[in-house]
Amino acid sequence: MDFLPKQMQAVGILAAPPSPLIDMSLPVFAPQGWDILATVEAVAVNPADCRVRQRKADDGQAAVLGWDAAGTVAACGADAAAKFRPGDAVYYAGDVNRPGCNSAYQLVDARLAARRPANWSAAEAAALPLTGLTAWEALFERLGYAPDAPAEEQTLLVVGGAGGVGSIAIQLARLVPGLRVIATASRPESVGWCRQMGAHEVVDHSQPLRAQLQAIGVETVQSALLLNRPDEHFAALAELVAPFGRIVNIVPFSRPPEINLLMRKSASLSWTYMFTRSSFQTADMARQGEILASLAELAEAGRIRSTLRENIGELSAANFSAAHARLERGDTMGKLALSGFANRQEQI
Ligand SMILES: NC(=O)c1ccc[n+]([C@@H]2O[C@H](COP(=O)([O-])OP(=O)(O)OC[C@H]3O[C@@H](n4cnc5c(N)ncnc54)[C@H](OP(=O)(O)O)[C@@H]3O)[C@@H](O)[C@H]2O)c1
Secondary structure, eight states: OOSOOSEEEEEEEOSSTTOOOEEEEEEOOOOOTTEEEEEEEEEEOOHHHHHHHHTOOSSSOOEEOOOOEEEEEEEEOTTGGGTOOTTOEEEEOOOTTSOOSSBSEEEEEGGGEEEOOTTSOHHHHHTSHHHHHHHHIIIIIISOOOTTSOOTTOEEEEETTTSHHHHHHHHHHTTSTTOEEEEEOSSHHHHHHHHHHTOSEEEOTTSOHHHHHHHTTOSOEEEEEEOSOHHHHHHHHHHHEEEEEEEEEOSOOSSOOOGGGGGGGTOEEEEOOTTHHHHTTOTTTTHHHHHHHHHHHHHHTTSSOOOEEEEOOSSOHHHHHHHHHHHHHTOOOSEEEEEOOSSOOOOO
């Protein structure tokens, strides 16, 4: 892009709750260093957006939410030019400590981005980064599984299988030959969705898990992804996990878990927080761009399918408010996305 607009459309909040999301106009900044400036084409929503909205300080500063985007590179900082060129179609989650993607343009560190799947729509691509990175880091970095590396005689339990993270975690786990993947879901439609994502079996997280697993011949699981309501499920997972087994949690406990439950089994509890690399600018933060590139390859090879369930429409305060309300109900299956601004008239 030869010129950059001075102002852009955005959706954000100005004050603490219950201040609503509003349509606003914000300045556009040229990228420096490792940043690219992306033209945002589509975004997905995540429970993190609602949490950040609920914690907004009453400081009068505009806050733009959203950390899941697909767009096109409009301009590159000097370092980022080694990785991308204007016109590249990209996707990324970005950094929760910086302004989000609910805007027509966004600055994002090129090391956290990758070229998006060429065979997916912008909305489908936008639905992948945050949940895909979370599931990848949990399964392949914390639990030690790897695509195409057999894990015979092993069982993985995915608690919260129909949610955004669970939907892609089930698919990625199915890339591990021999790994038996059991998901949890509580409603007929979410059970069906988990099966579509590839779960071998589905049990109901609103009922005691152990008896249901025993009924399908599973006494213990070698690993578990705790993707929802850890306070409700941790004790049951501690009981189910095999000696030397591993539990990965992605949601904060609201009260301290009884960690001693794991001791006799030498089992472990670890965390995945997909913003750790960007928050601490870790030496390996470019790994997130590499993971997104691997996910794009899997998408293009038809080895994973999009988890997008619904495109709600254009990026507007009204549509984001509706999307947040749906996330806050806690029964979303797969992902919700939004794409395009109604009239993209930037002031040049
Ligand atoms: N640490 C990280 O990096 C990271 C990254 C992404 C997300 N997260 C967090 O992880 C959580 C899940 O994210 P998400 O995007 O997958 O959420 P989501 O899409 O909103 O999850 C919705 C799903 O939660 C399931 N669910 C509802 N009540 C449940 C319960 N009592 N036990 C187990 N599952 C239940 C529902 O299944 P049914 O309808 O079948 O009950 C529904 O399909 C959120 O708290 C999010 O903030 C953390």
